Amino acid sequence: MRKIVIGAGVVAALTGILLITLPSLLNAAGLHPDYQGEEVSLVGKRALIITTSHAILNKPGETDGDPTGVFGSEMTEPYYEFLEGGMQVDIASIAGGEIPIDPSSFYYFIKSKADERYLKDEEFQQKVAQSIPLEQVDVSQYDIIFLAGGWGAAYDFAESSALARLISDAYYAAHQPVLSGVCHGPLGFVKAEDSQGNLLISGRAMTGVTDKQVEQLGIGLTPYHPETELRKAGVEFESRTAFIDIFANHVVIDAEKRFVTGQNQNAGAEVANKAMLIIAGRGD
Template sequence: MKKNLIYIAGGMATVVALIALALPSILHGAGLHPIYIGPVHEAPGKRALIITTSHGVLAPLGETDGPATGVWASEMTHPYYVFLEAGMSVDVASIKGGEIPIDPQSFYRPIISAEDEHFLEDPTFQAKVKNSIPIEQVDIGQYDTIFLAGGWGAAYDMAQSDVLAEKVSAAWYADKSPIIGAVCHGLLGLVRATDQQGNLLVADRRMTGVTDKQLRELGIEVTPMHPETELRKAGALFEASTGFRDIFQTHVVVDDEERFVTGQNQNSGLEAAHRIVGLLANKGSSL
């Protein structure tokens, strides 16, 4: 009997180990961080700016005790390496500047992406994240694209930042006519930007962002702002892909003027960045 129990325990341990080893592939197959299979372009000499949150605690508004959060790693690492591999230079800024908080869950083994692992071995990128540029010091007119990364932290400071709203508004009229990208909660950084007549830039534009359904499914409703809700309030023509669990869905939208490229969630940053590079490459070839 004792020997049988040992065999059973050993068998169960083997099954658990095999499931643990297979889990990343299972999640990937379900839709988490899908491989990009579209056209790949180059944009040598172009400049990109990635902007992230500076908020690092997941808690009710005004409270400081809660799980660590920040930018979701892949929403920063995926565009960074896409831009870099396209021959672009990439700067990293955040709402307050200095060290950017990264959600530790985004580095968990079943979830971590190849780009995240690259970041963990990349001292140059790590230095940019540790010493990010405060957005108030950014010369927004020098960039060909501005990309707003998401993560739970973005719900606390991106829509709330007067400076970010001013920078996005200024980017719209900059001489380079930069393409403005955003993914997941990063879309909150767009909802207060206005044109010169005071109209919201996102109004009547096709856009996507993380869905209210995904937040409910994950049980994360403590955050003060939800992208789908705020985009709809601002008049955006919101669209998204939905399924049994929205965390495994993805959707990327390019607006009719090809000035905004938005991604639904943590799965969408890779494609969104490639679409931006494609637009930059086509813009360069048409000059």
């Protein structure tokens, strides 16, 4: 009996050690890398983060499924990067109102430092609870537009004609805002058109979630997959791989320096920082 008790104690201790060290191990493997970008001061400039309004992970047409939404860090990482650069940051969503956040993104072993900061930030939480409806966004007010990803965006970003128009309007705006996004966020670019009615992103270098990552995670039921849809839109798709693609990371800036995209949840801070650097480099 004594041996059994000791054995159980050892197992419990080892399990406890594993649980405590798991976040650090995942970080070392590539999840939410500690990105140290260049310092940027954009006081007086404004950024807009746009998220999904879709809250259920299900097959198209079904009403039941696991809860989903925006992946936490894909909203929180850019938010604080913009904020620390002196920018005013607003939050919008496809339908407006309370934004659904994928609960798995706040699991203790997955959540990022920015997520932890968000969970104590009442002002940010209020913006998420009362997000601006997409139809009320005035693109002339923003210097950077950032499309946050997560599984929810796989349902409503590519389907939203309002988002496609917003991206087209922003692209042609006189002050030339930088258009950016990570993970499933770039799905919001796929139906935007140029002034001749052609797809705006055709021929541009971009990235987003890979088909390999979708397959590895076993979530193929969503109606749109970023790599597939970006390639269909004529994008020169770039990506990196890892033993599991959720640990990979890649950021792409198109030749015109109008679009900055990141492969997945690991790229939020880097994409935001590089978008700010483009704005700062213009000297305006």
